[in-house]
Amino acid sequence: MSKVINILHAGALRLPIAQCSKLFKKANPSIEVILESYGSRACARSIREGNQVDIIALADPLLFDELLVPEYVDRYYIFANDQIVLAYDEFSRGSDEITENNWTEILSRPEVSFGRSDENLDPCGYRTMMVWQLAEKYYQKPGLYRSLNNKCTEAMIYPKSYELASSVLEGNLDFAYIYLCVAKQFGLKHISLPDQVNLSNPAHAAFYQNAKIELQGKHPGEITTVHGAPIEFAVAISKNSEHPENAKVFLELILSKRGQQVLENCGLVPY
Incomplete structure (x- = not known):
């Protein structure tokens, strides 16, 4: 060899x-x-x-x-396979209140920051955007996707999800959308989202298909559309x-x- x-x-x-x-x-x-x-x-x-x-x-x-x-x-x-979770630590603003039921309200607070990875570089990025779309449908909250996407500004978008976890620990972000395995690797606390939202369960594959994101394609200038699917x-x-x-x-x-x-x-x- x-x-x-x-x-x-x-x-x-x-x-x-x-x-x-x-x-x-x-x-x-x-x-x-x-x-x-x-x-x-x-x-x-x-x-x-x-x-x-x-x-x-x-x-x-x-x-x-x-x-x-x-x-x-x-x-x-x-x-x-894996799932998307909302990760944080004990110093994150709103961490003592956040639950599976109120996370959308906590993240809407002006003082609370959250991040995701770049959808054109990292699948966790476009999967996070899909989670937002699915959450809008699941919780029946029109405009939720746009609200979350607008608040997650360029400064809160990282090249890869692994860097998001570090940023939470460093206090640069309150919350981060990352894979459960990454949250566990960093010892972060996390909110588990419903199976209909977190892209983990093949039984909900048809519902996941409701989410779609446009990305840079194979060749410069091309656009490709990716639909929601279980994370693998x-x-x-x-x-x-x-x-x-x-x-x-x-x-x-x-x-x-x-x-x-x-x-x-x-x-x-x-x-």
């Missing part, structure tokens, strides 16, 4: 990929593991722009279909992998029972 493996992954998968990398390194001590992370759409675009990696792990399998298959990836494997994470071996043997071993690890236990320990729901 060659002496290197390059892994490109979604920021939200930072801890599970790091933990799986440690297991891989323990079994293959002579191989250097190189990790690189961005928002998932940014990851996919970097592959299209010539970034050569061995493993690609993204926070939305649709990105493989939209941007990577078949030119850069032959096939991908869905390995876990997927992994693949790149067709331009320079170390395919290593990539195959890592892929088998993350899909194995041992890998699934790592994912579960990191807050994901493994498949």
Whole structure:
């Protein structure tokens, strides 16, 4: 086997990929593991722009279909799912009052800040906007999506969801829309949203389809529309992998029972 493996992954998968990398390194001590992370759409675009990696792990399998298959990836494997939560800590304004039933009112307060990730770089960003659309329908609050979207100004939009969690801990944001696994990794408190809203439950897939967001497409100037769907994470071996043997071993690890236990320990729901 060659002496290197390059892994490109979604920021939200930072801890599970790091933990799986440690297991891989323990079994293959002579191989250097190189990790690189961005928002998932940014990851996919970097592959299209010539970034050569061995493993690609993204926070939305649709990105493989939209941007990577078949030119850069032959096939991908869905390995876990998650949900969007509203995360905070004990210093967040309104944290002593917020509940699943009143979070829309708490976030509307002028002094309360909240953030999301960039929808054109990170699936968590467009999924957050979908959550707002679904919440408007679920709670029957016309104008809720527009109100939340207008209040979440550019200064509160981050390249990837992982950075949102750090910002809450640093006191720059009161609340952040992130994956449950990221909230758990950072030890943040969180509000669980109803299944009809949080994009977690395949039983509500038809309702999720009511939400849609326009994004930058595959080519400059193109626009693509993404509809709501249950949150899933997927992994693949790149067709331009320079170390395919290593990539195959890592892929088998993350899909194995041992890998699934790592994912579960990191807050994901493994498949």
